[in-house]
Amino acid sequence: MKRRAIRSEPLFFERNSRRVRRQGYLLPTLDVPEVTPSEVLPPELVREPDPHFPDVSEMEVVQHFHRLSQLNYAVDEGLYPLGSCTMKYNPRINEETARLPGFACLHPLQPQSQIQGALRLIWELEESLKAITGMPGVTLQPAAGAHGELTGILMIRKALEARGEKREVVLAPDSAHGTNPATATFAGFRAQEIPSADDGTVDLGALDSMMDETVAALMLTVPNTLGVFEHKILEIAELVHSRGGFIYMDGANLNSFVGRALPGLMGADAMHINLHKTFSTPHGGGGPGAGPVTVSDALLPHLPVPKVHRGDGGFELQWEDPASIGQMRGFYGNFLILVRALTYIWSLGAEGLRSMSDVAVLYANLVRHRLNGAYHLKFDAPSLHEVVFDDSLQTRHEVHNVDIAKRLLDYGFHPPTMSFPLIVHGALMIEPAESVAPEEVEAFCDAMLAIAKEAESDPELVKSAPHDTPVGRVDEVRAARNLKVTWTPEEET
Amino acid sequence: MHPWVGAGPEDRRHILSELGLKSIDDLFASIPAGVCVDGLDLPPAKDESWIRRTLGEMASTNVAMDSTPCFLGAGVYRHVQPSVVDAVLSRAEFFTSYTPYQPEISQGTLQVIFEFQTLISRLTGLDVANASLYDGATALVEAVLFSHRVLRGKRELVVVAETIHPMYRRVLDTYTRAAGIEVAVVSPGTDGRLDPDTIRKVAGDRACCVAIQSPNFLGIIEDLPQLATAAHDCGALAVEVVTEAVSLGLLTGGGSFGFDVVCGEAQSFGVAPGFGGPHLGFFTCSPKHLRQMPGRLAGETVDEDGARAFCLTLSTREQHIRRAKATSNICTNQGLMALAATVWLEAMGGSGLRELASSCLARTEELKRRIAAIGDPWRIAYPHSPTFNEFLLVGPASGIELVEQLASEGVLAGVPTTDWGGSWPDGLLVAVTERNSAEDLDAFVAALETLS
Numbered sequence: 001m002k003r004r005a006i007r008s009e010p011l012f013f014e015r016n017s018r019r020v021r022r023q024g025y026l027l028p029t030l031d032v033p034e035v036t037p038s039e040v041l042p043p044e045l046v047r048e049p050d051p052h053f054p055d056v057s058e059m060e061v062v063q064h065f066h067r068l069s070q071l072n073y074a075v076d077e078g079l080y081p082l083g084s085c086t087m088k089y090n091p092r093i094n095e096e097t098a099r100l101p102g103f104a105c106l107h108p109l110q111p112q113s114q115i116q117g118a119l120r121l122i123w124e125l126e127e128s129l130k131a132i133t134g135m136p137g138v139t140l141q142p143a144a145g146a147h148g149e150l151t152g153i154l155m156i157r158k159a160l161e162a163r164g165e166k167r168e169v170v171l172a173p174d175s176a177h178g179t180n181p182a183t184a185t186f187a188g189f190r191a192q193e194i195p196s197a198d199d200g201t202v203d204l205g206a207l208d209s210m211m212d213e214t215v216a217a218l219m220l221t222v223p224n225t226l227g228v229f230e231h232k233i234l235e236i237a238e239l240v241h242s243r244g245g246f247i248y249m250d251g252a253n254l255n256s257f258v259g260r261a262l263p264g265l266m267g268a269d270a271m272h273i274n275l276h277k278t279f280s281t282p283h284g285g286g287g288p289g290a291g292p293v294t295v296s297d298a299l300l301p302h303l304p305v306p307k308v309h310r311g312d313g314g315f316e317l318q319w320e321d322p323a324s325i326g327q328m329r330g331f332y333g334n335f336l337i338l339v340r341a342l343t344y345i346w347s348l349g350a351e352g353l354r355s356m357s358d359v360a361v362l363y364a365n366l367v368r369h370r371l372n373g374a375y376h377l378k379f380d381a382p383s384l385h386e387v388v389f390d391d392s393l394q395t396r397h398e399v400h401n402v403d404i405a406k407r408l409l410d411y412g413f414h415p416p417t418m419s420f421p422l423i424v425h426g427a428l429m430i431e432p433a434e435s436v437a438p439e440e441v442e443a444f445c446d447a448m449l450a451i452a453k454e455a456e457s458d459p460e461l462v463k464s465a466p467h468d469t470p471v472g473r474v475d476e477v478r479a480a481r482n483l484k485v486t487w488t489p490e491e492e493t
Numbered sequence: 494m495h496p497w498v499g500a501g502p503e504d505r506r507h508i509l510s511e512l513g514l515k516s517i518d519d520l521f522a523s524i525p526a527g528v529c530v531d532g533l534d535l536p537p538a539k540d541e542s543w544i545r546r547t548l549g550e551m552a553s554t555n556v557a558m559d560s561t562p563c564f565l566g567a568g569v570y571r572h573v574q575p576s577v578v579d580a581v582l583s584r585a586e587f588f589t590s591y592t593p594y595q596p597e598i599s600q601g602t603l604q605v606i607f608e609f610q611t612l613i614s615r616l617t618g619l620d621v622a623n624a625s626l627y628d629g630a631t632a633l634v635e636a637v638l639f640s641h642r643v644l645r646g647k648r649e650l651v652v653v654a655e656t657i658h659p660m661y662r663r664v665l666d667t668y669t670r671a672a673g674i675e676v677a678v679v680s681p682g683t684d685g686r687l688d689p690d691t692i693r694k695v696a697g698d699r700a701c702c703v704a705i706q707s708p709n710f711l712g713i714i715e716d717l718p719q720l721a722t723a724a725h726d727c728g729a730l731a732v733e734v735v736t737e738a739v740s741l742g743l744l745t746g747g748g749s750f751g752f753d754v755v756c757g758e759a760q761s762f763g764v765a766p767g768f769g770g771p772h773l774g775f776f777t778c779s780p781k782h783l784r785q786m787p788g789r790l791a792g793e794t795v796d797e798d799g800a801r802a803f804c805l806t807l808s809t810r811e812q813h814i815r816r817a818k819a820t821s822n823i824c825t826n827q828g829l830m831a832l833a834a835t836v837w838l839e840a841m842g843g844s845g846l847r848e849l850a851s852s853c854l855a856r857t858e859e860l861k862r863r864i865a866a867i868g869d870p871w872r873i874a875y876p877h878s879p880t881f882n883e884f885l886l887v888g889p890a891s892g893i894e895l896v897e898q899l900a901s902e903g904v905l906a907g908v909p910t911t912d913w914g915g916s917w918p919d920g921l922l923v924a925v926t927e928r929n930s931a932e933d934l935d936a937f938v939a940a941l942e943t944l945s
Contacts, residue, residue, distance in 0.1 A: 008600075008800065012608050012839050024840040025575045030852055031931040032859040037743055037851060040858055041879050045714060047745045050615055053843025061577055061840045065605075069586035072601035076585035082594075089497055090589050093541050099579075102552025107565040108769030109908045110556065111896055117554035118768045131534045143627035143770070144825035146812070154671055182812035182822035188671050191817040229523040258533070260521050265528040276825065280497070283591040285602040286624065286789065286828030288771035304667075319912070326667035330568065330630035330660055330758075331769025343548065344497075349538030352495040358517045359500045365520055366508050382523045409598055420813070436499045438508060466597050472796040474596040479794035479806040483783065485621055486611040487793075 007470045009067040013487045016054040024058050052489045071470045072285075073414050079436055079444045081367075083386045083417035083429025084177070084225060086255045086277035086360075089436075093347065094280065094340035103339050108331040112317060119315030122308045122332065125292075125342045129273060132345075132353070133251075134264025135294035139303045141333040145252055148272025148291030149183040149219070154325045155270055155295065155302040156217045156246045157187060162302075162323070165244070167216035173202050175226060175421040177250060180219045189216060196423055200226040200379035202236060211243050221250035222266065223257070225421040225429070226379050227364060227386035237267025246270070246298070254278045255433065256361055256385035259354025269296045279341040290337040304328045359434035360385045363441050367430050370445040374452040378424050385433075391426035399455040399462050401426045406473060407454070407465035411447035495538060558766060558905065562933040566883045566924020567710070567908035568629065568658050568736040569769065570761045573849070573927060578763045581836045588829055592789070596804035597796075602828065603803035606791035609835045616741040617733075617755035618748025619777040623788035625827040626774030629758025630664035633657065633704065633734050635776060635787045635821060636754045637665060640702035640730040641674060642785045642820065643753075648701035649673070652729065654687055655680045656709035658736055659913040674701075680916045685713045685875035685885075689723035696727035702754075704732040707747070708740055711917060712883030712924075713875060721751035730754060738762055738775075739926075740881045742850030746777075754778050763837025764830050773830035784810060787821035852927040853882035856934065860925050863938050871941055874918050885910065887920035889944060895921050902940035 016022060037046050056064075073080075080087035098104065106118055126138045142148035153170065160167055170184035174193045181191035194210060197203040201224060211218070218240050223229040230236060237247050249263055249271035255278040263271050275281045276289035283289070295303060301323040309316045348356060361384050368377070368387040375389035391401040405415030405428075417429040432441050454462050466473065494501050500508065505517065514520065521529075539547075558571050565571070582588060586601060593599030593606075606624045613622040626632045637651050651669065653662060655678050662678070669676050677695050682688045692703055703724035707715035717733065724731035733747030735757035747755045760772040778786055784807065792806035812819040841849060861884060864871055874885035888895050892909025899906035907921035925934075 009604065011604070011611075012835075013611065021844060022842070023845070024842045025573065025845055027573060027845065027849055027852060028927055028930065030855060032856050032934070035851070035855040035858050037854060040854065041714060041744070041881075042716070045717060045744050047741070047743055047847075049847060050843050053612070053615060053846070055842030055844050056839065058575075058577060058840065061836065062580070064839070065577075065581040065584070065587075065836060068601035068604055069581075069584045070601065071599070071604070072586040072590050073595070073598035074586045075589035080591070082591060085591055087591060090585075091497055093544055095583065095588075097544065097548045097552075100549060100552035101557045101559060102555040104765040104767055105557040105559050105571070106555050106768040107558050107563075107569055107571075107766050107905075109565065109567055109569070110905070111893075111900065114556035114900075115768065117551040120551055120554075121548075128535060134530070143631070143827075144823070146822045146824040147627065147631075150822060154667070157671060178811075178813040178816045178819070179822050179824050181817035182815070182819040185817045185819075186822045188673065231523050231525060234525060234527055257521070257524065260530070261524050261528045262530050265530075274825075282588045282829070283825075284588050284827075284829030285590050285599075285605070285832065286592040287826040288627075288828070288830060289825040291825075326670070327630075327660070327663045328667060329664055329770075330628045330658075330772070333769070334771040335768040336765065337771060339548070343544055345535070346539050346547075347541075347544055348495055348497065350533040350535040352498065352538045353535070354532055355495060355498050358520075359498050359505065361520045362500065362505060362508055362517060365512055369512055382520070384520075384523070405595070406597065409595065414598070415595060434498050434500070438500050438504045440499070469597040470600055471597055471800055471802040472798050474796050474802045474804045475794045476596070476804050476806070479792040479804050480809075482794075483780075483806065484793040485607070485783075485790055485806070486614045487607070 006067050006070040011487055012064060013052060015056050015060060019051055019054060022055045022057045024056050024061055078412055079432060079440050080414040081416050081430045081432050081444065082414060083431040084252055086431060086433055088280055088433040090280055090282040091344060094343045097343045098336045098339045103336060116314050119308050121339060121342060123310055123315060125338050128345045129292055129294055132258060133271060133294045134262030136297055137295040137300040137303055138292055140292045140338055141304050141328050142291035142293060143329055143334050144287065144289040145272050145274040145291040146179040146183060148293045149179055150187055151304060151328050152248050152270030152272060152293045153183055153187040155299045158302040158325045159299055160216055167214055169215045170217050170219060171210060171215055172219040175224050175423050176219060176221060177252065180250060199381040200228050201230050204232055204235060207236065207239060211239055211245060213244065215245045217246040217248045219248040219250060221253060223253050223384045226388050227383045228381040229384055233266045241267060252277060253385060256357055258357045260357060269299055275337055275341040280344040281337045281340040288334050288337055290334045306332060356434050363432040363434060366441055367432055367445055371448055374449050386429060386431035388424050389428045390424050394455040397455050397459040399459050401428050403462045403465060404451055407451045407462045408447060409466040410468045413444050413447055561903055561905055562936045563905040564907050564923045564925060564937060565905055567922045568758060569766050570737060570924060570926055571766060571928050572739060572761050574763060575840045577840055578833055578836045582829060582833055587832055593805060596802060600803060603791050605832050605835050607793065607803050609831045610791060612835065612838050613775050614777055617746035617777040619755055620780050621783050622775060622777040623786055623790050625831040626776055626788050627827060628772045628774045629736050630661040632756040632774035632776050633661045634665050634668045636732045636756045637702060637704065639754065639785055639787065643730060643782055644701045648699055650675045650677060650699040652677050652679060652692060652696045652700045652703045654705040655915060656711055657704060657706040657734055658710050659915065684878045685711045686715055686878055687720060689719045692723040693726055696729050698728060700727055700729040702730040702732050704734060706734040706736060708737060708881045711875060711885045712880040713878045714881060717747050718750040739850050739853060742846040743854060759834050762834035764833050771827055771830055773827050773834055785820055788823050789826055849927050853925060856929055857882045857925040860934050860937065867941055867945060870945060874920055882926060883922055883924040885917060885920050886923050887918045891919050892921050898944055899940050902943055904937055904940045
């Protein structure tokens, strides 16, 4: 158990309370004549100085963020088994390559002759992702997984338009990520849920009855959010395709089968890949990510612009294409994230990528084996990279998944994903990922087993957790009721 | 074996025997044979020196903005980069953590978001800011869809200034086409600024929002109070897009003039140009529309002992709770870039930000003066309209040709307007920041004189 010296840090706005002038950064000397802003700008638009935007010295800035950093848990501290998020190690060489001046200090609107290296990097990553998925086309533009979903669904929409069809419904299993139905709505479709069968996979009979000429696509996470492979994937794809629909594959769980299976063989028409999951780019406290989308031949013409082509004279950008869905965000995507992902893929190589998935699946099964019995496993189907338990054995003692999660904090681990998927009440979704040593996975299992015992012997201890974190259990209800989303000086309240 | 895979062959055998399995293949038995492959068609593993050399060579075939006097802008700017920004970003406590779903062990990230929200809100003049969006272009999209929701989908027209970054408008088109929302584009007058009466005419009583950019794509500062009034006269929400966030160091944000949304791109606050990403979209609105706001939000609360604490809040708007009824499908955002902006802004301080913005203005005015002094064939397209740190320069050739010609004189002179279309002349958008020394300006002027 850790004891932290730093438990709180004043807000930046509470620093330098006398509001005196200090200097945090020395600007380049003004070596041109000074200008009075109100003489060259419309005076009514010139800002008054804000007395509540303090000036502090450089070391105050460094100390402020150093102290704040001490209040965070992170992948480098210990196991972060957040299911569906693939919290793996973020290699340091990635950070080095992403900071190469030729990449980091490159303007996206420079002439093509000046950006050949960047276009080459995009092309190389595209080729790698095609090989990894067995699909013929890809766009690297989407900024995140959910953005990739939207890109894929808009391509499907465009393909239907090209066929002169109007289909209004997008199907997704009840186990799907919340982004799936949200994306469908955002793209102008109606989202409909397919019930799961007893083993947690798609109920083929239900799909058969729902899959009609109004259905544009089935959004399917493979393996699904229980970590279970859709073993009838070929039948599902055949059914959907034969009735004119498309398969959108949510690639959030790709970490489980790289080098073992190809989405291209599964019948996927579009699949997003979270580079910040499978391909190790850092999660950054909430982003940035990147969500490239690979596509089948059917969607190839509709990829977003700009597209990178390899020509005789070098790499070229294509900005216009009437069959394309258009542009999904500014410029070419989260480019520096792409640099990190290519670094990772090249570093691991074919064998390394396969062993990445092998060990990710091995670890999840170790967790399953060790915790089964102490925690209830609602769906008994074989697990790939993650395993979903529930809290039904603990609720007998009025201990819920949230309490288990908070108690894990005392043991020095990040908790699993909770209350998801929705088909498992009180879910604890555990994804260890492959990067840690086996001892770390075992220590996590020991902590989970100890908590299961505590839930019986001393439930109060678990219910009142955490006991050893920088702040105690946080009142999230109050945050939503008394909304305070910015700091306000007293005289402005 | 590979250093990024935690278990070696003996570890694997050990675990397999505990699981009662012979081979790792057994763990994949649930995958049907028809979709399986035996390995990938990719090269073998590479060591660090190979990676460093190969990617280093690839990067060096690009022309970095720092290598030569550089005046590129048009939505991506080169400003000072304090070393403390990258030092903080490189702390694993920040960059290797994820969305702060567990507030008890995420107070660092949460407080940073809260400070970011406060800084952005004070700069834009609107009381609520979210934790970030993908970039400026998608922030515009979110602002338009937000306006559509606030007016309950009863108004199907969006009025957009032509002088919003053309790339932002292209991205907007992708989304509005899918959502069935009509877009009307309003061109600027002969001075490069929008005319409020034209806006009134186009918006009529059908528009859910009027979106403008200031400083606009041509670098010109719009008459914000008049434009907000024009939008409100039509019953539409007023949306201001900002692509050069440093301008807010000197110019009052639209919120103070009645704009309902101020959103855009904050790459200028300490985020690397990075060939276009990751950048930092921001979004601010009034508290009365808070529940329609997209994206994550950190709020202040207390812990069980009454101590101040922060957590994510109003997640009932978001996809993981509301699913098909969410305000947006956004999940992952640009958290680390919001951290960069927070460190950058706090290192600058209120006075420093103002001084920096004033420096941009002074250098821009100086370059404009010197170009005017050269005269023919060089001309500033809108000489009487106020600009902050960017302006449109017209010369003896098309923008694209000028870029190439001036590059051969050793100056990255600007972004051509040639391929963007638009009602303005074909020329070069020239951006001047505090990074452009007097020598840079000399080099720029000398290059123009060579081509005169």
